[in-house]
Amino acid sequence: MSLRHGLLGILAEGPASGYDLAGRFQEVLGMVWPAQHPKIYAELGKLADEGLIEVDSVGARGRKAYRITPEGLAEVRRWLTSTEVDHTMRLQALLRSVFFWLMPADDLRRHLEAEAAYYQRTADFYRELAAAKDRGEYGDSPPTQAIRIAAEAGIRLHQALADWAAWAQTAPLSTDDDPDA
Amino acid sequence: MSLRHGLLGILAEGPASGYDLAGRFQEVLGMVWPAQHPKIYAELGKLADEGLIEVDSVGARGRKAYRITPEGLAEVRRWLTSTEVDHTMRLQALLRSVFFWLMPADDLRRHLEAEAAYYQRTADFYRELAAAKDRGEYGDSPPTQAIRIAAEAGIRLHQALADWAAWAQTAPLSTDDDPDA
DNA sequence: CTCGAACATGTCCTAAGGTACATGTCCGTT
DNA sequence: AACGGACATGTACCTTAGGACATGTTCGAG
Numbered sequence: 269m270s271l272r273h274g275l276l277g278i279l280a281e282g283p284a285s286g287y288d289l290a291g292r293f294q295e296v297l298g299m300v301w302p303a304q305h306p307k308i309y310a311e312l313g314k315l316a317d318e319g320l321i322e323v324d325s326v327g328a329r330g331r332k333a334y335r336i337t338p339e340g341l342a343e344v345r346r347w348l349t350s351t352e353v354d355h356t357m358r359l360q361a362l363l364r365s366v367f368f369w370l371m372p373a374d375d376l377r378r379h380l381e382a383e384a385a386y387y388q389r390t391a392d393f394y395r396e397l398a399a400a401k402d403r404g405e406y407g408d409s410p411p412t413q414a415i416r417i418a419a420e421a422g423i424r425l426h427q428a429l430a431d432w433a434a435w436a437q438t439a440p441l442s443t444d445d446d447p448d449a
Numbered sequence: 450m451s452l453r454h455g456l457l458g459i460l461a462e463g464p465a466s467g468y469d470l471a472g473r474f475q476e477v478l479g480m481v482w483p484a485q486h487p488k489i490y491a492e493l494g495k496l497a498d499e500g501l502i503e504v505d506s507v508g509a510r511g512r513k514a515y516r517i518t519p520e521g522l523a524e525v526r527r528w529l530t531s532t533e534v535d536h537t538m539r540l541q542a543l544l545r546s547v548f549f550w551l552m553p554a555d556d557l558r559r560h561l562e563a564e565a566a567y568y569q570r571t572a573d574f575y576r577e578l579a580a581a582k583d584r585g586e587y588g589d590s591p592p593t594q595a596i597r598i599a600a601e602a603g604i605r606l607h608q609a610l611a612d613w614a615a616w617a618q619t620a621p622l623s624t625d626d627d628p629d630a
Numbered sequence: 631c632t633c634g635a636a637c638a639t640g641t642c643c644t645a646a647g648g649t650a651c652a653t654g655t656c657c658g659t660t
Numbered sequence: 661a662a663c664g665g666a667c668a669t670g671t672a673c674c675t676t677a678g679g680a681c682a683t684g685t686t687c688g689a690g
Contacts, residue, residue: 269646270541277548287668300543304648309670329655329668341551348548349556354541355567357606360451361534362481365599367458367525369591375530386536410550413622418546420620421613425538428609432602439601441594450676468638485678490640510638510685 270354271303272311276320276344279336281411283324286312287331296397296415299390299422315340361429365436373443380437387430394422451535453492455482457501457525460517462592464505467493468512477578477596480571480603496521542610546617554624561614568611575603 278284278292289312290305297303312334315321320340324333336344361383368376400406401416459465459473470493471486478484493515496502501521505514517525542564549557579600587593 270544271646273548274544277551280548280551285668286670290668297544297547300538300540300547302537302539302647305668306649306670306672307647313670330670331668344548344551348545348552349560353545353564353567355571356483356539356541357481358483358537358539359481359602359606361536362599362602363451363455363478364529364534365602366478366481366592366595367454367461367529368598369595370458370461370522370525371529379530383534386534390536408621410623410625411547413620414547414550417549417617417620417622418543420616421540421543421546421610424609424613425540425606428605429602432605435601436598439594439598440589441598442591444591452676466638467640471638483677486638487640487642487679488677494640508638511640512638 270301271307272315272320273344273347274301274303275308275311275315276336276340276347279321279334280341280344283333283335285327285331285333288333296418300418368436368441368443370444376441376443377437380433384430384433384437387426387433391423391426391430394419394426398423451482452484452488453496453501454525454528455484456489456492456496457517457521457528460502460515461522461525464514464516466508466512466514469514477599481599549617549622549624551625557622557624558618561618565611565614565618568607568614572604572607572611575600575607579604 274293274297275289278289278297284292286305286309290303290308293301293303293308312321316323316334319337320343321334321336324335326332371379398416398419401412401419406412406415455474455478456470459470459478465473467486467490471484471489474482474484474489493502497504497515500518501524502515502517505516507513552560579597581587582593582597582600587596
């Protein structure tokens, strides 16, 4: 249940509406923790019921901005410092790699090339994000510095996968070329 | 819905029981695609209903070994070659890093050290696995070669995270040292 | 022969995630 | 004045994941 803490963490930066939060999860956070607006609105309702957040203001078009409460701030801090990190890494690309031997050699080559290109693109995206932060385009507030650190992980992870996909094309593997079996 | 394809892929290597599959998912696959036995038994039932696998033999202690059918094999191949890769990378450690600025500096330092140690350990685990494969301890059948490739990804990803955690300790970050707020 | 560990399969319930559906507002352009 | 796009919030439903519970068997060690 990390979504609630993700929401609390973003709200710790300042008040935001469900729509705002959905946007944030879409752009940057979405690559590391996808969340759709229905889940977000539902979770915000629960957090408000529990007193971890409260309505800050109601604006035009029914916009409801939430503000984190002291209890909510304490809860994110507790999560960050006192709970075990879940190291689960569900990567479909890696699951697929276990079954590469079932792919015709030609399809596999194309697949690895596409994968390498995708990961390289994504690594470059994070590289650009990091560069923009380093140029000071987003200021240097603590939240911005933290996102810079997260971006570095994005760069390193995706570059590692891009290099891996390139390496995999040179690795020995007898593929099963007969699709009729 | 990758679990079904994960099961089909393992069964493509040869007949296995739900218990066997749970074991396989626990050891190696578990790090990339966790699955508990209740899910596995349920999915095996569905796969059998759809004719993608069938009961191969019933042994002692109610052991039911399943065998992949030609339709099942075609389905894994279809999944591998004709479906889009889901690049979602849900990493709690990365989500947390976005909120590092909320952690007291001392807790953060300890946290990053523990994280670095964990990732280094895991990278070394995959390194040992890869070395064993390279020494030929598991033969050199196509499935073994594929697992060697997957292990390489495990090494690179976890090493990247270990290096990142070490780097993060040197990155500029004004943390919020006041837990009462 | 007894007992514990590993073998072996399953049900049930809850939580979490994802898609589709549904509704209404405000603003800028044509 | 009409319309489209971005803003904004929600409900309903279905699938997937995970933990708790439940049951019975075989085998080896003491």
